[in-house]
Amino acid sequence: MDLATFTLLSSGESLDLMKVVATRWSVTNGLALGTELRNTYPPELVAAAMTQHSLRLKARSKFGEAAERMWFTPDALEQSTRLSVAQHRAGRLVELGVTSIVDLGCGIGGDLIACAQAGLTVRGVDLDPVRVHLARANLEALGLDGTVELGDALTNTITPNEIAFVDPARRDGRGRVFSLEGLQPPWDFVSGLLAGRAVAKVMPGIAHTDIPEGVEAEWVSDGGSLVEASLWGAGFGSSVTRRATVLPSRVALTASGAVATVGPPLTFLVEPDDAVIRAGIVAEFADSIHGHLLDPKIAWVTTDREPSGDEGFLGAWFRVIDEVPFHTKPLKAELTRRDIGTLTVKKRGVDIVPERLIGQLKLSGSATATLVMTRLNNVGAAFLVEPLGHQRHTIS
Numbered sequence: 338m339d340l341a342t343f344t345l346l347s348s349g350e351s352l353d354l355m356k357v358v359a360t361r362w363s364v365t366n367g368l369a370l371g372t373e374l375r376n377t378y379p380p381e382l383v384a385a386a387m388t389q390h391s392l393r394l395k396a397r398s399k400f401g402e403a404a405e406r407m408w409f410t411p412d413a414l415e416q417s418t419r420l421s422v423a424q425h426r427a428g429r430l431v432e433l434g435v436t437s438i439v440d441l442g443c444g445i446g447g448d449l450i451a452c453a454q455a456g457l458t459v460r461g462v463d464l465d466p467v468r469v470h471l472a473r474a475n476l477e478a479l480g481l482d483g484t485v486e487l488g489d490a491l492t493n494t495i496t497p498n499e500i501a502f503v504d505p506a507r508r509d510g511r512g513r514v515f516s517l518e519g520l521q522p523p524w525d526f527v528s529g530l531l532a533g534r535a536v537a538k539v540m541p542g543i544a545h546t547d548i549p550e551g552v553e554a555e556w557v558s559d560g561g562s563l564v565e566a567s568l569w570g571a572g573f574g575s576s577v578t579r580r581a582t583v584l585p586s587r588v589a590l591t592a593s594g595a596v597a598t599v600g601p602p603l604t605f606l607v608e609p610d611d612a613v614i615r616a617g618i619v620a621e622f623a624d625s626i627h628g629h630l631l632d633p634k635i636a637w638v639t640t641d642r643e644p645s646g647d648e649g650f651l652g653a654w655f656r657v658i659d660e661v662p663f664h665t666k667p668l669k670a671e672l673t674r675r676d677i678g679t680l681t682v683k684k685r686g687v688d689i690v691p692e693r694l695i696g697q698l699k700l701s702g703s704a705t706a707t708l709v710m711t712r713l714n715n716v717g718a719a720f721l722v723e724p725l726g727h728q729r730h731t732i733s
């Protein structure tokens with residue numbers, strides 16, 4: 338969407354068009370609706386309104402109900418931070434006593450919105466004129482204060498009371514970039530900011546060795562999916578090097594230098610959340626639940642202790658029913674003997690394709706089971722387990 342189309346689409350007359358599209362979208366087929374609306378409105382405007390509406394529907398997974406009033410382009414929506422994660426970061430900024438932020442590369446304003454909602458004074462800057470307008474319109478649509486400027490992060494002056502936030506683009510002209518070298522604004526600029534009181538959002542795959550000295554890295558997962566890493570600048574003086582936070586509970590675990598111990602399977606098997614694994618704090622997690630690893634190189638933790646409180650949020654818990662044969666033929670015989678027909682396979686550290694294994698087993702029983710396939714000191718091992726009713730993603 339170019340600026341002219343956005344200006345037209347967000348003008349008084351077109352807002353009626355947006356309303357018609359929103360109310361008729363689900364009941365009328367898109368083609369027929371388009372044809373009908375083109376009798377009243379210019380075709381480009383109808384096409385833009387329909388695209389905008391479908392982006393709003395898509396954006397609900399990131400922004401919830403608010404998406405219905407917001408403005409997007411496909412790329413900018415793709416790049417935006419989901420609100421739950423942005424709200425967590427904004428909450429931490431408030432806890433750290435921050436009152437004002439400048440978002441250097443604010444896109445359509447995902448982070449600006451969360452910071453403004455948290456009560457911070459917000460200023461956005463972006464190189465892209467369309468995004469500047471969309472971010473401004475999004476703050477306004479949600480009744481939030483804030484300013485958004487067209488400009489280059491590299492030359493923008495950060496005022497003394499502002500904390501810089503930067504979520505560099507991870508795309509170049511050819512697609513997604515996976516290394517720090519491809520970021521825009523560039524990593525040199527970002528890491529320079531991180532020497533002070535600044536926060537950066539980066540890819541969760543960032544290597545521990547790339548994290549600048551004195552910076553706290555926080556891996557965040559939401560609803561069980563690892564979504565990003567936040568780097569908290571050395572100027573915040575955090576004593577934490579690495580942290581895992583799981584949303585929506587906001588339960589966190591930090592690095593302490595614990596060394597993992599290895600031992601036999603106990604009553605429960607626990608698969609640590611990906612944020613815990615990426616933060617490299619599986620040993621700390623094992624310690625926190627009075628457990629140990631099944632194998633020094635594989636992230637399965639085992640313990641005799643029932644999950645209580647926060648522990649349940651940091652991993653998926655399974656009660657061990659029995660160890661069963663690892664190899665397909667005796668495994669099939671054992672599962673058949675147990676009348677199992679529907680199998681979920683969870684594998685870690687072994688070269689198995691669950692769908693293929695399930696196909697080879699050809700089970701036809703009436704019971705349902707979960708099978709963990711892993712390694713114990715380099716030897717394949719399989720366990721029938723029962724997922725604990727404990728719900729780790731939501732607080733009831």
Ligand SMILES: C[S@@+](CC[C@H](N)C(=O)[O-])C[C@H]1O[C@@H](n2cnc3c(N)ncnc32)[C@H](O)[C@@H]1O
Binds near residue numbers: 416464521
């Ligand atoms: C990943 S997006 C930010 C998304 C944003 N956090 C959100 O939630 O909507 C990165 C943004 O940085 C902008 N950008 C890249 N280099 C920039 C620069 N040198 N100065 C200002 N903005 C820049 C891009 O135009 C893009 O909108």
